[in-house]
Amino acid sequence: MSDDTLFAEVLDGANRANPYPIYERLRRRPVSRQRDGAYVVSTHAAIRSLLFDPRLSSEDLPPSRRPRTGNPFKDWIINPLKNRVATAHRPLIFRDPPDHDTLRGFVMKEFTIARVNNLHGRVEALVDTLIERCRGRDEVCLVEDLSYPLPVAVICELLGVPEADEPQFHAWATQLATALEPDARRDEEARRATVTTFDAIAAYMRRLIRDKRRHPADDMLSGLARRGDRGEPAMGDVDLISTAVLLLVAGHETTVNLITNGMLTLLRHPQELARLKADPERAPRLIEELLRYEPPVHFRTRKALGAIEIGGTTIPPGAPVVLLFASGNRDPERFSDPDRFDPSRDDIQHFGFGGGLHYCVGAPLARIEAEIALVTLCRRLVEPRLMADPPSYRAGASLRGPSNLGIHIAGIV
Amino acid sequence: MRVVVDLNRCQGYAQCCYAAPESFALRGHEILFYDPAPPDEARARIERARLACPVRAIFVEAADLHAADVQESDPSKVDLPKVDRP
Structure with a gap:
């Protein structure tokens, strides 16, 4: 070759x-x-x-x-x-300075340290609930049982998107994420599907942002949407919509891979799984190594x-x-x-989070989610064993991760 | 515990500010303020900050290292992480 x-x-x-x-x-x-x-x-x-x-x-x-x-x-x-409007107002991941820096600045003002770190307890509660739902089974399907629903619930809460609407934009998020895959970008039909999907999700976001302006809550979308009202510099509506869509899609399609790749790697290295179980303080370093060894992007x-x-x-x-x-x-x-x-x-x-000026905005959140998920899984799953190795993978070569990870368990503690 | 940040390396990624907000703060876009002598109970968070730094600019000297060893050692022999400079 x-x-x-x-x-x-x-x-x-x-x-x-x-x-x-x-x-x-x-x-x-x-x-x-x-x-x-x-x-x-x-x-x-x-x-x-x-x-x-x-x-x-x-x-x-x-x-x-x-x-x-x-x-x-x-x-x-x-x-x-x-x-023309859609091309000129792409989300910041597809923009250069100075526009990129301005848009990112707005996002960072709302992606505050307090807002992110306050999610800690919420993530712990979500992980426990999701694991509890597997009680009585001898098999966990990690992607659908935990790796997918966890980041989705977290990003919805952070942005202020009603989680009840999630089934509606689940398929949209998957379609839009293909904008990162070279094959889908080259394929005319796939690109048209992406444009149509973007119009649907943009219409949804436009309505949601209008609601947020009327009834602001303590979430990122309300914060981003309200900036202009307080006389501060603010994003235009089109940028606001494309940013909201980007954050929602990023929350759907990336952390899922970090968690699933993490559990797959631990199950392939049982001694590391045992060490993490015995000493959860190993988690931060283990996650950095994971971001090197099996990155989500x-x-x-x-x-x-x-x-x-x-x-x-x-x-x-x-x-x-x-x-x-x-x-x-x-x-x-x-x-x-x-x-x-x-x-x-x-x-x-x-x-693992890229680098330079496009370094992943959500990195601190991804670290929190992955750490809590992996530590809790190691603690609560009894005798976890991989059911198939290698597992089946999702289509993406860039956003790469298993589509399903079957884990045999002897119980839940 | 003693903390040193190599400000020539720091690029203002702010990952340390999320990991240990009481010890690191970014003012404006890239001015980093940090506590060079954080209390021992901050240790786990400081370690998270050190590991999360994308340019490995944070160095931590733990109290359980022998102070004498550190002082007497030849700086040229100190085993710093390998950094590739473009």
Whole structure:
């Protein structure tokens, strides 16, 4: 197999359970050009330097295009306008400075330390309730029993989205998350589906934000929506909607992988599971190692704004650039014995939450959720055993994690 | 317990402020204030802050290290984490 098709192999679902040998082959060069013109960056040093390089843009999505309806008024007037607005007001994950920084600033003002840390007790209660529901069974389906419902309940509470509406936007969130997957981005039909989904969820958010303005509560959406009323600088309504959608989707599609990958890794390393059970104080370091060893997001795509010379390669202007975080995390030039899961290692400078100015906003929350979930699972599940290894995986190559993790248990304490 | 932050490395990610809010605070965008001698009961939170730092800028010297060893050791031989500089 030649090197310029290695990334296609990464995207191939057949390699989802173990993409790491492909990453190892990619790392023979820090940057490898693929046949489709994309440049894959796979070593820790090259990823690190590009994360801080202003010549890489996150505004890499093609312009949004709504499907034809047959109604000329819509097709020639309304939808082209909507397309322009939607393209100009992408969520901050797809924006560059200075707009990105302004939007992120608004989010950070509401993502306060107190608001995040106050969720601690709530997360503990949720985890206990979700585990309690498995009582009497000899099998836990971790994704549907805990890894998915926990972050969803937490993000709904934080944003102030009624959890009762969740079934409505469950499928929307899954569809919108494909904006991070190269295959879905290239596929015309998938992109149309994403646009249609965005319109549906945006309409939902618009109504919700209107309610929040009338009846503000102590949640992030109320805070973001009310800023303008108090005479402070505020986001425009379109940015407010796309930000709300981004936070909701991010809360749905990422932490689920961290928790499931975490339990999978612990079940594959029973001695570490036993150690964590005996000493929950090991959790913070174990979670950082987990973010290195099995990160929830494997790569992000950017676009080169100018020619970038790196690692003996020149990336031409306009080329898509894939920052393969999960490969940098396993780079033997940076980490000794990188393929070993070793929570006692101290030098864990991972890309589990990305890096640079797009560093994951939700990182502190993800850490809290993962720590409480894993510590409680280890304490309460009696004799947990994996039912299938490897488990089945969700479709995503970037947002990568099991679709189901069956765990055999002898009971719950 | 003694805490030192390498402010040349610090990039203002604010992860320490979430992990140990009583010991770290970010003013404005990137000015970090921190308690260089936090009380022992803050230990677990300080350790979380140290581990969560994306650029490994936080160094903790625990009281159970022998103060004499630290003072007498040759700074060039101190085993700091390996950092790759681009």
